[in-house]
Amino acid sequence: MIDFFKPTIDWIKEDFKSNPLRCVLEVFAWALSITCSVTMMLTVPTPPLLQLYPLFILQCAIFAWAAWTRKSLGMLANYLLLVSIDSVALARMLT
Secondary structure, eight states, X not given: OHHHHHHHHHHXXXXXXXXXXXXXXXXXXXXXXXXXXXXXXXXXXXXXXXXXXXXXXXXXXXXXXHHHHTTOHHHHHHXXXXXXXXXXXXXXXXX
8 A cells, every 4th residue: 555655755855955944834734724614614614814814824825935936837826816816805995
């Protein structure tokens, strides 16, 4: 069974060696994403959006930066659009 995961584990090690900061930040952004999603799930129908939107924006900005460093146009465009959408939503909530 371990042989099945070896290519993935090797890829993660290689990714970390190539850019440790990016790898750590991507894991952090992933954890933020999961935390926000679980918080939304547990607090529906009245999620704490004022607290969650800044976290959504932060994790999307981190993923956008990581996509830029990987030269991934599609992912960069996706995360920049999400940062824009969530920023507008947060601004609307604050006014």
